[in-house]
Every structure is written in C-alpha cells, then in structure tokens.
Amino acid sequence: MIDMHAHYLSPSVLRQASAGSVPVGLAPDGRSLRFPSGPSRPVPLPLCDLTDRLGWMDERAIERQILGPWMDITGDDLSPAAATAWCRTMNDSCARDIGNEPRFGALAALPMVDGRAAAAELGRCVSEMGFVGGAIPTQVAGVDLDEAGLEPLWEAASGLGMVLFMHPFRVMGGSRMRAHFLNNVCGNPFETTLAALRLYFDRTFDRWPDLRILLAHGGGVLPTLAGRAAHASRYGPGFDRAVDHPDSILESFYYDVILHDPRALTLLMNTVEPARIAAGTDYPFPMILDRPTDHIQEAGDLAGLTEDELNRILSGTATHLLPG
Template sequence: MSTPVVDFHGHLAVPEADALVAGTGGFAAELAAEQRAHSPESLAANRAQLRRLAGRLTDVDVRLADLDAMGVDLQVVGPMPMHHYWAGPGLAVRLARTVNEAVAAHCAAAPGRLHGLGTVPLQHPDLAVALLDQAVTELGLYGISVSTSVEGHELADPAHDDVWLKAEELGAVVFVHPWGCSLGERLASNYLGNTVGQPTETTVALSHLIFTGVLDRFPRLKLVAAHGGGYLPTYIGRSDHAWRVRPDARGCAEPPSSYLRRMWFDALVYTPRALRHLVEEVGADRVVLGTDHPFDMGVTDPVARLDAAGLDPAARDAIAGGNALDLLLKGHVR
C-alpha cells in the first residue's frame, strides 16, 4: 500500500471568532496596520479573494472535493490564521476556544482525511499552556499554528518557554506561519508585503529561535515552517559564518545550519530547482508538502511539482506523506 499524500498547509476560516473581535479597538488597530501595509489595489484584491473563497475556507465537502482534485489524501488544517495576539486574557481565551473547537469539528466531519491545528494566546503564556493541553488532549488536535511574532515580541522570547515545553510533552506540532509583515509601508506596493515580506518574517523568526538557543533547550520541539522556511535555508551559510567569527552571534551551541535538520519545512517553494535546494540544505526527511489551500499564493498541483523535482523514490515518498505522518503521530499524546 502506498503512503498517503499529505498536505501540511491548509486553512480554515472561523466566522464565530471573527464575530468575537468585531467592533473592538484591538481589531480596529489591526485593520489599520493592515491597511498601511497594503496598497489599495492589494486590499481590494484580498477582499475579493475572501469573498470568492468563502466556501473553500469553511465547507468540508468543498474542501474534500478540492483535495481529491489535487491528489491529496489527508490535509492538516489550521486557522486562517486569526491569532489576534493583542487580545486581553478574557477575550483571548474565548477566541482560542472558539477557533480550536471549530477546527476540531471541521476535521471530525472527515475523520481520517483532516487533521487539525489550533491556536493559543502566546501573549498570555500561562493561558497558552492550558489551552494547548486542552486542544490536544480534549479536542484531538495535533498542535498549534503560530505567527512569526507576538505583538512586537519574538517567538524566541523566554516568556514562551513554558509553551514550547508543553508542546514537547504533548508531541504537538508548532506550525510557524507568518500573518502580515513588520516592514509595513516599505512593502505596501505590488503585494510585496506577502511575496517578499512573509518569507522575511519566517526567516527572522526562525533565526531568533536558532541563535538564542531555543532549539537547544527544546530539542524535541516539532517545529514546522511554512513557505519553505522563508529565505533561511537559501543563505544559511552567512549565519554559519557569523556564528564562527562573531562572539555575539554564539547564542546557540552548534552552527546554525545544524538546526535546519531539527525542524521541518513545507515544500511550497514553487520551482523544482528551489525544492531540490531545500532538500539539499535540510534533508529529505525534513520536508512535507504544503499547498496554502485555498489561497491564490498556494498551489493546486503539489504532487506534480514534487515529481518535477526529480528526487529519488524514497525521498519523493517521504515528502509526499511519510514525513508528515511521522510528525503527526510519533510521540503524540491523544
């Protein structure tokens, strides 16, 4: 029996969560920042896309039809994302529970085909620990999706250590997916905030996790990076050079490139050459398929793109689904 094809990067909209933040000052500030970071043309295109994709972001039957058309057997489904890290404790708990319960219900409608990731309020680490435990042990989710920063704080901030420890204990996946770009107006034109900004966000977040020693302290953390890990695997040699020649860059125990083989990356890098390079840098056992379904920056032919890379059969099968199944199931507490 062949290994199932697994897409590790699907999205779910949760209108009930949107309703919780509607009209709040925090959400108004979030929207204002989004408007500053995008041109009017991009904002209009984004709104039109969300209207067009409403069914694909919420309807299980539509999702399954899309998976069938893509040749995907299983999909890991996470929130759109909608973390709203500005929320105070009470609202943050309601948001996380609403999102996590919605993801669990969506996946339960297609058992065996859909596997869920939730969200936690990283701005309140004590609450995040409890909600992560609940998401995995009570709701049956496989982990959480997180953004690349938390209201100006890095994922590598020591305040989040208890969350990473709990994720290790649970065998839970932590999927790093950027939402927005901190470079703001500089990348507002021509959709650069997404095409250039989001890979940059991932590169910065992963670099902090490496250079500050987070991955030394939590070696069993199942960290998965969207969009091929941004630009980090492409220019990791510069990080290694800095680690060797600069004492102030020695916050991690080993050369930064060694940590690429302690995390996982989705294969959403678009070209066969880029995928071959990613595999060369991180190892075939560290790559999973990712479509970014159903957004326009995603792909609808993940298997064809994988095959076009011309990898050996064992590497191809591992990336198509074997690595993802190992990530989801090994050491996971249910």
C-alpha cells in the same frame, strides 16, 4: 499526499462575531473581523467551506489535509483573556465541523499573548478534541518569539510531542512591503527566517531538544542563509555560541514545499534531508500551490531523489510529525 499547510475558519465563527457573542466583532462589510489594531482582510469564502475542499483534494490525490487557523485573525492584539476566549471559539468550532471526518486534522489557534494560556490551549485541544499540533506566528504583535515569554508553550509542545507550524502574519518592512503583494512575496519568508534564527541562537532547541517546528514557505531563505549565520557565529559580534556547520541550524527545523519554483525546491531538497520536508498547499489563499504533487515530482527529478525519498516528502514526514 498529506497536506500540512492549509487554512480553515468555521462559518459559525463569523455568525458568532456578527451576533456579538465573541470578543471579536464583524466589520460592516460582513466579511472582515474587527481587532484593536484594525479590521482583517475580508474572509475568503473557500476558507469556510469543507465540502468544496474535499472535492479539490480528490482532484489532486490529497489523502489528508491538516487545517491550520488563518494567522491574520488569531488575535495577537487582544488582551490575554479575550485572546484565549477567541482562540477557544475558533478551535471548538473547527473541531465540531471536522467531526469524525478522517481526512482532516487540525492545528490549534493559540493565544500567543500569554505563554501559559497558549500552552494550556494546546493541551486542551490535543487532549479533548484530538488536534495534531498548534500554529504559531513569527512574532507576537511586534515582540519576537524568543522574547515573548513562550517557554510554557515550548515545554508543553515538547512534552506532548506535538508539532508547531510557524506561519507569518505581521511582517517587517512596513510601507515598503505594500506594493506588488511584497508583504507576502518577501515579507512572509523574511519573517520566517528571522524568527527561526532568533529561536535557534536563543538556544531554544538546547533547552527543548524534542521541540518540533515546521516552517512555512520552505523555511523562507533559511536554507540559503544558514551558512552565513554559522560563519557569523564564529567571526561576528554578539554571539555566545560558535556554529561549526550550517546543518546544526537547518536540522533544528522542518520545512514545507511552498516555493512555487521547482528549482528553488530542489535547493531545499539538496540542503536538508527529505525526512525534514513536508508537502503543503496554502489552501485556499492566492499563493496556493495548486498542483503540489507535480511540483514535488519535478523538483525531485531535478534533485535526483529516489521514489522512497519523494514519498517521504509527500506523506512520510507528515506521518512522522503527526500523532499516532
């Protein structure tokens, strides 16, 4: 299995933050990072440990894991210059830590506050350090992706043939999402759905047909709502295109498997082709899918998938999305 949804932060980044040598400082607790909009959540220790991670992967027959940044700390509230320096620090440190370990690949942290800078950092990470793509949020400090001036990034990712993994950080709902971990349970998938639909109806994929975006958390509720969106485009106000079938929307994206209920994953499997679904775990956060192969197998049995289709989800889609 190839794990396309995992997170990593080099411990050297915390040391640099403590020393004041990077644009982001360390909070007094020694585990949180300070940003203009406030401190991050405390950095969990497993996020910074590659040795234990390899043991965890061995126990679950995970052949390779693609390390993405922790989106909470990518710095969308920093100035463009500070965000660029900060993301560069995270990416350089990650590359050094991985070294020549073939079981890890990396997605670049991108300074999303500046589309040109984000494009340049993606290109640098791919060409100089062998990164396999980039990670993007669902909004940039309150600005939706289709209005954030990210055209240079879409152009760069398309030209390089690199996947962009969309993972939420800031979510809608404000104080209504604070109880019961709802900012994660509901906020993250709602954000992904909103961002995906805005990109689709902004004709992003018409302009960059080779753009490949992998949606976290099974695409949120996009597989359920694509039909409503297609119907609305034909009969509702505010659309400049009519979508004949929800597959036009759904086939614009790729999806991970982190839904935590095989029945929900079965819905995804019955809605999009296995070639658009990739395995993932969300390591090492509380919403981790701890036994991903079992989860995928159980859902595949319910969906009636063949062995070849299951293997496509376990590793084939990832192999297609990753370079050489």
